[in-house]
Amino acid sequence: MGVEGIGASVVRKEDRRFITGKGRYVDDIKLPGMTYAHFIRSPHAHAKVKSIDSSAAMKEPGVVGVLTGQQIVDDKVGNLICGWAITSKDGTPMKMGAWPAMAPETVRFVGQAVAVVIAESKNLAKDAAEAVVVNYEELPAVPDIRAAIKPGAPQLHPEAPGNIIYDWVIGDEAAVKDAFGRAANVVTLELTNNRLVPNAMEPRSAVAEYDAAEEHFTLYTTSQNPHVARLVLSAFYNIAPEHKLRVIAPDVGGGFGSKIYIYPEEMVALWASRKLRRPVKWTGDRSEAFLTDAHGRDHVTKAEMAFDKDNKILGLRVKTHANLGAYMSLFSSAVPTYLYATLLSGQYNIPAIHAEVITVYTNTVPVDAYRGAGRPEASYLLERMMETAARQLKADPAELRRKNFITQFPHQTPVIMAYDAGNFGASLDAALKAIDYAGFASRKAKAKSEGKLRGLGFSCYIEACGVAPSKAVGSLGAGVGLWESAEIRVNPVGTIEVLTGSHSHGQGHETTFAQLVAERFGVPISQVQIVHGDTDKVQFGMGTYGSRSLAVGGSAIFKALEKVEAKGKKIAAHLLEASEGDIVIENGEFKVTGTDKSLALPMVALAAYTAHNLPEGMEPGLKETAFYDPANFTFPAGAYICELDIDPGTGKTTFVNFVAADDFGRLINPMIVEGQVHGGLAQGIGQALLENAVYDGSGQLVTASFMDYAMPRADDLPSFQLSHTTTLCPSNPLGVKGCGEAGAIGASAAVINAITDAIGNNKLEMPATPDRVWHAIHGNA
């Protein structure tokens, strides 16, 4: 590797603008003549919209327009869609209820927009919104899964009787039944996977501009996937044809999944900008983020695992109810199915698995992918199951896992996934060593003498990342392919632009991707510019989610670089009068091997563009594009161990140590990888100890601010002890697996397993607040 090539922890190219306040986020954008949108949102979880009177509001100072849900329907703007078709076990398609961008007739969650006020300033729009009178007729609401599936429950959508969206199964039911019939021991578990709010620090924002002369729209938006946004806005929402719509996602302040989707506010901003012939800006405040950003998780699960007399797993049976909220968000249907149940084999050799997943409508904001998306739910279930089993079977939790680890690769699980590589034992060993497992008993005894309950919890997670082979996901119902594209432009002066369909909103692509170029051409990363987030610049892209940017986006860059290298070598060989096979690239120079003849990259590039002396028949220029469609998912995996103390008097948890041993394949920038793990762990620990989105019985979100929803703060978390083991991913040319979600997938089970170990009571749900832990210790008296 060079000093800036693969494996180098170089500091990030993008940081300077962020640390000097020069980042350019959507809300920083001001356009001439810009107006400001403020949405009128339903205060009710379920209601009929009887009337909207905006006549007084229209007379307020600075008001440009008040637009309603009926107008958006009249203008034939399309309903929001879910892009992944799931089929129920009875063969019927999923039941998608209509979701207009603003509700003309019925609101189904608190915060759903019914109208928008557009004015000359934010404050004037808010002032005028006070004068809009909306008359609602309240309807009974179902705020959670249990309420939604009760016989006689209020119905949300006529399309979905019983509030059931689909009842989907995977695996071999008969084989599982047989496995349980042969079992020496059966371990059962009932779990709730708590509902979370993603809370990227930058609230969602949109600036829409309509150019009447060109009949062309520009949308600046907080998106993880601007091309997907353009495609959906164009193909399904009838905003504008793709060639008349430019979507720009500039600096975006975190996403974690919540900025994958195309939300009503962007649609309304675009639609209104044409209607009013003025640019329209909308920036959500934090309360709106809580009320309208897609939430995550929210599962209720019953599971049982069968073991033989040697503690080998025979089978797993799972039944999960998943809350999808009031409407089906863009990828919501895939999360509790193909991103969840397909990971239920975990790191273990489980011969038979059967899972049933029933998704339900409730009067809550839609639920969709949030960091990990389905895989944290699978991992949490399995790893609590393994820990519970170890206790029930009186086995060492590490050794029970090791006994059941998959050790031969490739490995076909009973639930679709074919793991291509891994060494789960190596990760577990690294974690055991880091935590000093052998010394735990004496540490526990010492803690006890100090009045503390010491616990240790494991979590051996696996995830499917590098989303995803297009043909495979197409066969499972995906409405899109999940390849990625890249373009490499070597400019005539030798600087290099990389245009990528991946989108960075904190992941450091501007550095990591530049390192791929530095590795291949030996040029400093300062000579490389990464261009992303603009549909007018980048040819196409599927965006960033599912830990896919390096494995899929990076592999597209790799392919394009190969093409550039091949053409560059042809040119160099021609100019140096050498055989193409003798050309090697070293430190930014094309050299004839074994001689002192060489040409610097800029000279080769210049020759490509002057085209005065190119090989016969060669096209001028040095610019190549590539589309990369992955051959398989990638399978990052690792072992996390959490050691903590519980104060039995208060139920408060204090971390002693948290170790993470991950296998992400080849690391391009270890510093960035570790940062990704830190952040993921914080979100996993946040779920385990702090975070919980709570709707009351009437469907009001009672945790709708940072004062009520406990975000992890610096003093809630420990410093982490990370290490890496490596098996290269054989399914992509870089050997990489992806690291963005691992922490969030693996951490929560480790924490809860440690707490339940400490207190000796397995009846504990997330978040394990001091109150809940205290009650778990002392009973409910």
Added chain:
Amino acid sequence: MSTIKLTVNGKAVSADVEDRTLLVHLLRDHLNLTGTHIGCDTSQCGACVVHVDGRAIKSCTVLVGQANGANVTTIEGIAKGDELHPMQAAFRDNHGLQCGYCTPGMIMSAIDIVHRHGGKLDEATVRHELEGNICRCTGYHNIVKSVLDAAGRMKVSQAAE
């Protein structure tokens, strides 16, 4: 409407604004200093932290009238030309930021923390002091490292001055 006069990043500025205008909106909307961010509406997240007369404050919680005549420093005003403030450099060198959105507020808070605690900072103190700044990306691990690193650098640069 009122005319507000204050010093921002060493420059005298004046603006005619509604009395209800918050300092953060004056900075972002009227002075185009968009490095100061808004991450919440309950004064919890700290993305809007600036220095007013040398103290870290949440600019979303200050009416412009309260800042009249004050000396305000924002993230745009702490580097000396091309030379980064030691706290900025420490955040870059320790990978103390990812999406960058909370970063200006983090840096402004962190400078204040180092000023108040001098060289006596330890990890627990930094974590406790950062309670008013929320980051969703980093898990704080590298932010804590950055602040401790910068505390050392700031001591050195003070000694050199």
